[in-house]
Amino acid sequence: MPLRARTRRFVECLAAGRVHADGCPAALASYREAIDELTERIETLTARRATLIANLNTAALRGSGVVRSEEKGTGAMDYLTLPADLPVPEDDGATDHLPGVQAPNLSLLDTAGRAVRLDALGPRRTVVYVYPLTGRPGTDVPEGWNSIPGARGCTPESCAFRDHFHDLLEAGAGRVYGLSSQDTDYQREVVERLGLPFDMLSDPALALADVLGLPTFEVAGMRLFKRLTLVIRAGAIEHVFYPVFPPNAHAQQVLTWLRENPL
DSSP states (O other), X not given: OOHHHHHHHHHHHHXXXXXXXXXXXXXXXXXXHHHHHHHHXXXXXXXXHHHHHHHHHHHHHTTSSOOOGGGTTSSSOOTTOOOTTOOXXXXXXXXXXXXXXXXXXXXXXETTSOEEEGGGSOXXXXXXXXXXXXXXXXXXXXXXXXXXXTTSOHHHHHHHHHHTHHHHXXXXXXXXXXXXXXOHHHHHHHHHXXXXXXXXXXXXXXXXXXHHTOOEEEETTXXXXXXXXXXXXXXXXXXXXXXXXXXXXXXXXXXXXXXXXXX
């Protein structure tokens, strides 16, 4: 909207006898329109940034030992491949209470060093995939990890969200976050190593699990999130994916839901 048309609303508000120029609904609408325009610009820049990050990591990883998803089956060691006999998690109803619940006034640190408030993510859909623990090549996971239903597959899941990131934005997602109880420094290494075009959220105290009643499990003396995904819109939980299986196909499941449920 042209600047003259916007300022007219404030002038008309004063002419109508209002003490403050932003005291009319029409004037307040101008603020909202300006915020929406800025949000669109931010999302466009975010998508461009994601493309540059992907190009940078393609160049940086060329010749390294990291196996990208498009390089599967080349004969190199592929730590993204999931065992065929992984146990399937059962739906125990642990998230049935979540749809429609208000997102908590909880701030979590992301891998860019920013505090992200879950109840202030904006009117567009935010996809938050919650996972237990991301391993690293050459690093042992807790004993018996593969036998715990839903535990294995955090790295393939993150790579799938990376590969479908632009598709998710085009399907209506405003933001994508991964979330776990691992600290920010650990997550930042994962973001850089896997070339993720989005940030991770760290919740080492599992505060989100406590305030929302999210399902968790214990292993090797650690309390971890069970794998699930929240779709948050306008400060409320719109949809929940739980249980999540297989994790390497979950980003496609979220993408399908977004396309089948347009705003």
